[in-house]
Amino acid sequence: MLDGLRKVNKSYPSLTTKVEESGEHVILGTGELYLDCVMHDLRKMYSEIDIKVADPVVTFCETVVETSSLKCFAETPNKKNKITMIAEPLEKGLAEDIENEVVQITWNRKKLGEFFQTKYDWDLLAARSIWAFGPDATGPNILVDDTLPSEVDKALLGSVKDSIVQGFQWGTREGPLCDELIRNVKFKILDAVVAQEPLHRGGGQIIPTARRVVYSAFLMATPRLMEPYYFVEVQAPADCVSAVYTVLARRRGHVTQDAPIPGSPLYTIKAFIPAIDSFGFETDLRTHTQGQAFSLSVFHHWQIVPGDPLDKSIVIRPLEPQPAPHLAREFMIKTRRRKGLSEDVSISKFFDDPMLLELAKQDVVLNYPM
Incomplete structure (x- = not known):
């Protein structure tokens, strides 16, 4: 597999591979289709072994x-x-x-x-x-x-x-x-x-x-997490526009513009969608519009994830969608688990004893574990 990873790294120009502390090999690419092609080549051409793939994940800042x-x-x-x-x-x-x-x-x-x-x-x-x-x-x-x-x-x-x-x-x-x-x-x-x-x-x-x-x-x-956002452009017939809005709204997307394309029955819808909610977006879009909508997406900007990632009062319940203010906490905990780190940030690793005393003196309230 390592030999195969080295080969795909050379074959695909914008591909990066790295190893996490947990021992997982991570492949970083520009999008879902791109990674699909990489995995196809890795399985069929470069290594004749079964490869177990985790769900796709997104890098944060x-x-x-x-x-x-x-x-x-x-x-x-x-x-x-x-x-x-x-x-x-x-x-x-x-x-x-x-x-x-x-x-x-x-x-x-x-x-x-x-x-x-x-x-x-x-x-x-x-x-x-x-x-x-x-x-x-x-x-x-x-x-x-x-x-x-x-x-x-x-x-x-x-x-x-x-x-x-x-x-x-x-x-x-x-x-x-x-x-x-x-x-x-x-x-x-x-x-x-x-x-x-x-x-x-x-x-x-x-x-x-x-x-x-x-x-x-x-x-x-006051630390915060940032997530990548895609700029998405969807072309669809006029009667499918409401279905496109529904699909975008379910994925925390927000529309910036929609306009008819002159001389055609199509509409162009421009929107931003978080990369973490974009997995399967194209398939979802085609399903809801009977294959009549076509989308293009490209990375656009970084945006702060709502909520405080260090708020310990937030309880992350498994298999339940989290409300917006809990997202930063959820993303941080899941990323730490995936990387084999402890679940919470321990400040004693980063603060000297004199610094902790100074914090106590100034009565700075910390909701991080010591």
Whole structure:
């Protein structure tokens, strides 16, 4: 099977394969039909074995909707270094600009600074203190050095910059909610205490600590899940339009436009539908319209899933459809189960003891398990 997976990976240009912690092999593709073709080739051409396939799943993203409620810090295991950060949402449209390479981290500081100043109204200091995009050069998150030279030794901080950036990249690649990519978040370094001796500030000390601070700042900033949405265009005869609306409404879709096609008996219906609710959409559509409707779908944008994924008061009942405010919690728990993670986010993994004491002092109410 592994040999077969390697071969389909080479045959299909936009295919990705990976292995989860649970040992499952996951194939990522652009749509249902595309994955159907991949599985056909894998079974018939590349490996003469029976392959058991799970239900299709959707990748999510993790984001925040507010600024961190307090400054989050973490000390390195040797207690010689300390990093303090906060997280906040990025400006609207900035994540897309980074992904589409409208702005690039490889630009010189002056050009980068001018872009953020003119387009997003950043102040000059912040615009010229961008350390990295993450989780890679076109990742939709930003790490900013917001420390002041009067308070922090910039030379010492510069000596551990690469390690902090690596911790930030690692953290944004696998978020704390369900190991999915973090998206649309700005992480600001507010303070840093760095050991004088190079021996005490190696990557082994700094990288995991930077990742923990990224996670704690993220969890303190009202985290939310994001899901991908498809743009769907359906062509159907006028008498089938109501059936198309019914199918879309059952799948959390919303219509943005419907209009007759001039010179024909057909209507065009344009809508957005969550990717997770799009499985079997085309078959459903054909069934309800006696095969008269034809649809095309393409990825369009990411949107926040309604509800708080960390609200422990929500009970997820098996085999029952969940109301809208429970969806984020349901998606998070099911994704964590699929990946072989514990059912809930444990904050003791990401918060040091001094940080937990600080939370208790400030009377921050946490509904996450310790």
